[in-house]
Structure formats: structure tokens, C-alpha cells
């Protein structure tokens with residue numbers, strides 16, 4: 001090949017090289033953009049799970065109705081007037097009650113609540129009352145059966161009286177969290 005032809009080939013190759021470098025830069029940029037948007041999504045999902053994903057399972061595993069009755073004044077014969085501290089989840093006697101998250105299930109029977117069980121988890125504890133019978137106790141995973149719906153204690157019909165105590169403190173309305181999983 002003569003030198004003129006070589007110059008032509010070199011010129012074409014260097015143009016191709018510039019072209020490829022520019023294309024690689026564009027593609028790096030697009031990949032970085034994509035990774036950034038994925039990281040953004042992971043952050044948003046983690047934030048959502050932190051706020052709304054505390055319960056992994058609906059506490060009542062079977063046909064049920066969640067009553068949005070936190071804060072209602074309870075007036076029942078033979079029971080001191082009190083502010084309702086949870087949501088009553090109506091279901092047939094014997095319907096399984098499950099741990100809403102991983103934790104430790106502990107019995108907590110009392111006069112008003114009848115047979116009752118608490119589950120202590122990483123973010124706080126839940127309290128289920130009026131059970132007809134207990135299920136698995138001790139270490140439990142989300143979805144493990146910890147008891148069965150009943151009407152022991154001051155219940156006027158079968159339901160799971162369900163309370164949520166974040167940070168093991170006072171009860172807060174569990175309805176927004178229940179609406180995600182029930």
C-alpha cells in the first residue's frame with residue numbers, strides 16, 4: 001500500500017475510534033443514570049416498608065371484617081367506660097389468628113380480654129384478645145398461627161380485639177397498617 005492510502009486508513013480508523021469512545025461514554029452515562037434511578041427506587045421502597053410494611057400478614061387469616069373503631073368510647077354493661085385501644089376484627093369462632101411479623105408470642109390472659117396473646121417484634125408489640133384457644137407460642141414467624149378467634153372476656157361476639165404498640169409504648173390506631181395487609 002502507498003503512504004496516501006495508509007493516511008486514508010489511519011484517518012478512517014481514528015474517526016471510528018473517536019466515534020466508539022463517544023458511544024461508550026454515552027452508554028456509561030445511561031448506565032449511571034439507570035443505577036441512580038434504581039437506587040432512588042430502593043430508597044423509596046425502603047422508606048415505604050419502614051412506615052407501612054410493619055405488618056407482613058393480616059392478623060386474622062380467614063374471612064373477616066376490620067372495624068375502624070380505635071378511639072371509640074366503649075360503654076358495655078359490667079365493664080368500666082373506656083376508650084377503645086384497637087380495632088375489632090370480626091370473624092367466625094375458630095378462625096386462625098397469626099403473628100403479623102417475626103417475634104415472640106406470649107400469653108397475656110386477663111378479665112376483660114379473656115384469652116389473649118401478645119407478639120413482640122422488632123418495632124413493637126401487638127395484642128390480640130378474646131381468643132377461643134392458643135396456638136404456637138414462643139418464637140414465631142409472620143403468618144404462624146398463635147391462636148383462634150373467640151369471644152372470651154368481655155366480648156359480645158367472636159372477634160379479634162387487635163392493638164398495636166409501636167416501640168412497646170402506648171396503643172396507636174392500627175387501621176392504616178391493617179388496611180395494607182387485610
Ligand SMILES: [Zn+2]
Nearest residue numbers: 086087088161
Ligand atoms: Zn375491641
